[in-house]
Amino acid sequence: MGSGQQHIGDDRAAGDGRKRPGPTRPSWAGRNYLLLTGATVIAGLGSSGALIATAFAVLATGGSATDVGLVAAARTIPLVLFLLIGGAVADRLPRHRVMVAANALNCASQGLFAVLVLTGEPRLWQMAVLAALGGTGQAFFAPASEGMVLASVSGAQAGRAFAVFRMGMNGANIGGAALGGALVAAVGPGWVLAVDSAAFALAGTLRAFLDVSEVPERAPRGGLLHDLRDGWREVASRPWLWAVVVQFSVVNAVVSAAEAVYGPLVAEQHLGGPGPWGLALAAFGAGTAGGALLMTRLKPRRILLTGTLCVFPLALPSAALAVPLPAAGLTVLMFGTGIAIEVFAVMWMMALHQEIPEEKFSRVSSYDWLGSVAMVPVATALAGPVQDLIGRTTALWGCSALIALLTAAVLCVPDVRRLTRREPATSAEPTAPCLRDHPDDTPSSGSLSPSAGPPGP
Template structure:
């Protein structure tokens, strides 16, 4: 039991504190393991195409299992789903580490183990987002989400920088082993989450009915599906740049894994700074402010295309991280405000599905695209796609007009096409 004398704010209860601590732990491990996985493939003799295939193998199960994971998380206690997913991630990363440390891993083995990790994430992500969104109440939501993201992005800074340094110093295998240990520790924290405040789920009519209900909630809100479509493109090309082109540019022009880890760490530092800003900044037009802040995310790919000196790259990565975090906090606040609690995981699953659906394709095609067009044109194309997708989504009126509501106002029903309307829907959160 967390003592009442804790210095945490009054609104940061048991669940919020445990969720934040667990997310910090996994963020430390995961950001180092991303670098470790790429360099494990390169150290085993792989090329850009092989790095892309391993990255795609992790994301493909997300596309396959996310919707099922969201429906399961709205039916079963979310913390149990999260713990089971953490256990699977722990086992898969530990096996990956053993392969790297004891011999020369084969491509199919690395793809299989990263696919198992992606399967765990498919069940974890909707449950975790639903649990976090239900852990705080109305007026404190924006600050709570900003502090949560500041903590996790600060951990990302340390994880990426330390991971890159450790890969260079002792090799990727030990970094993968550390990530497995992080999953084990985080799962232990999440086992103590309290779900007694969440009303028991009413018996449903089946998994397909739950998925249809989630789809109706999703498609009835233009701001929701519009931004998900935008980020299906943005996330895909950013993933290709970070997991394939970034390590290759680092190897050829920046000095290897260490500087690339520091560049990712600079992005993490930027997101921590942006989250700190969002503890004070409360934009009334949530999604307009957030979407305008996505444009600088096009800069890192352009910097890699040049490529700029490593110090300039650090600055660009910091700026992109800081501005995109304005979007991140605004997005979470909008979901908290607009989506009924009992549908959070299903809606989050559609959100996650759209956001990652194109990542396997983009990462798998990154190597062939480099061979066909060249690495520099591919990186400039990444920047152009990010800017274009972000400009187009601003044409949706609800994205320009959705406003932050005062505590106690009701959630707009999913049949409304006006995201600003309030017409007696379910309460924004039950706590």
């Protein structure tokens, strides 16, 4: 959008030799982009710690591991149920208003959760209801946020902008988890939940100042069901899009099962306990930050081919747990996997930004999110029974094989191999989408023109 196309003046004024203030930010880091990135970092710091605080709040009331899982499920279920509606709403209304309203809901729910924990012993049903409100807020926030981020960037430096955004997001998640764990131990979960509520309030305030004056007004159209069908057509008409969404609906599920269920068990029996396992997970997080930093420098031409090839390493951690690899080797492998998967994530944002019409960003994002999270609860619930049926080692090898096979299948989609980064004629006006093997090739019959109407993580 226009706010993402600001440029800073030269170092010197022409002719008079007087120094002007030097560039304060890159030309691609416009006002909206900076506000969105800052708000994401603030909210991420609070939310990552709050996830830990919520679990310990349940345990502090005498709850069991099953109770912790129930509260977590209470957050996930409304997230899955309302994502598509959230995407349609975000494309009908100004996205920043949807984001601010969702932040206000999360602020209120986390604030009330904090009050209950600090003033007494909250009941399980109360914590589940408040977690469900948080999940509802996330269902409306996520598609609106992704649509707003995609719309805040333009020009040849879009990939760098997305990489920096994700670097801030990943860094906040890592730092927030570490800080949140320390604060839970030091002052208790209630205060960490209160900090999360304050973080949502501050992030929502920043998002309220987003400049939407240059965002095109939404044209009148049918009702919500029409928008949902239209979003589905956007997804179904693009083979590269739905292929990656289907791929990651399974990939995210089996990775979650391996990390949430099998990983801790392997760590307890073979790696030395939770310490080495926590270090391996932290290494993965550090790898994602490193991958984002790498993508501020690299500009691969075949964006989805490059990204999809970088999904193959995601099969390695499950294989390493099946062996099992010593803790030091697992940590190094997790770091490398984090780098690779972050390359995919940046390339995925590039593909969506380049190929999807701006007015449909949020609807497509909602199908993307739904594919990413819908099967995770099922996989984590089935992980124990599957282990009992075929053994943990076989289950882990199965996770690894599924990731590799699905990724190879996605590479068989011609549009995935052909989708090419296009360089806009100017930084302000993108050219037509490109799905060509060579610059002078004629687009294939499956070219990804935004006007064709339209999933990935």
